[in-house]
Amino acid sequence: MTDRADAGKGLLREEGLMPLFEHLGELRKRIIYVLIVLTIGLVLGIVVAEPAYNYLMSQEPADTLQLHTFSLWDGIGMYMKIAFVIALVITLPFTAYQLWAFVKPALKPNEQRSTLKYVPLALIMFLIGLAFSYFVVFPLAFNFTRTVAGHLHLEETYGVVQYFTFMFSILIPISLLFELPLAIMFLTAIRIINPNRLRKMRKLAYFVLAAIGVTVTPPDLISDVLVIIPLVALYEFSLWLSGLVYKKQIAADAEWEKEFE
Template sequence: MDLTEKNVIEHLSELRKRIIITLSFFLLSLLASFIFVKDIHDFLVKDLHDKLAILGPGDILWIYMAIAGFSAITLTIPVAALQIWLFVKPGLKKEEQRVTLAFIPGIFILFLSGIAFGYFVLFPIVLSFLQSLAGDQFETFFTVDKYFRFMINLTLPFGFLFEMPAVVMFLTRLGIINPQRLAKTRKVSYFVLIIISVFITPPDFISDILVIIPLLLLYEFSITLSKIVYRKKISLEQTMLQSNEKTA
């Protein structure tokens, strides 16, 4: 076995270890979330005036699993981020290790912010708008399956989409991307974000606008953060280069 094959096997073994740890934590979180799933369910439906209906005995089990899975994903985000950092850590310099490690709390906070935006801001507006379309012509009747599918599809994607600034800063710090490249691909990125917005929202113009605007602002905010990180990275590299020249 040559050195290259040995390195590949070691990297795959390390990756397997990180994946197992992440999945194990997810399963533990899923179990813990399922224990408190009724409390979580009661919180999510506290603003509803009527009880949700079920059309079959399997509906309630499905929704409890969906709620528990939603909670488990949220709890696993910082652990998954830490495992990714531990996987790439050997290839980073000490200063890069310290800086990139600091992104992990930010990733979790941004994920929670995205969930909060989807649930507390977007979800009530879209739900109210769709109910107003029914007016007095239709009897509003929510099933537990339809209601929670709609809620999860409208909130969970925002948890991941709000990670954009942290991911951009992380990749900028590693030198994979830079603000100039982000600015050049602005039009393409806008198009992709608009497609994503249309895909994850209900088929109405108001919902699309409510999603598109925050995502475009997030992209511009990410470019600004990338510029700050890039300037600091260049400044640090120049300082280290000057220090090495004086030492030599």
């Protein structure tokens, strides 16, 4: 009886725990790679933070402002915020590749090739989101806050850290939301979600996107609509892309079944 129990434990250890530990070890390795690249990106970000700062300060609305420091650490804080965004841009496609490499063993050869194409698109979509949030959403939000301050007859004194914190609190969430089409395509390709499930989640998705849009924009109807409509369109575009991937999967599965009949 003891021998059987030991054998059962050994079998469980061999077939259950070992694969689990292997997956955890692989995940740990991928995370370490991402952290290394993030660190390198931060160093590069610090190097180019000054020219990036000069560019941002030459654009509206910063070119009309006189920014101040309220702490000895504000200059360093500004450098680190800009460096972090630059590091995020550098690290994002590498993170997408590491995610692909982690799930690659579970994918068929054709699925591996199709999902690998998403890696460079991750950077492109993030940059599109960055441009949209910087040139459209951020000016709306900033001008609204200045209007409110003017109505209250408040003297405007802006800190450099507060300015960039406000900017990046808008830019980063919206830029990451622009990864939604790629994320949905990838999850569809590895058969975690499908367009039918996304259609059932449509109302919930609209509510979440609307909540995000209202949160990052001024509380006026025009600003909300200018942000919410692109986010909803992004979800519908993601749903359409998911449908394309799903149809290809069904066709591939049908061919595979014919081969083994």
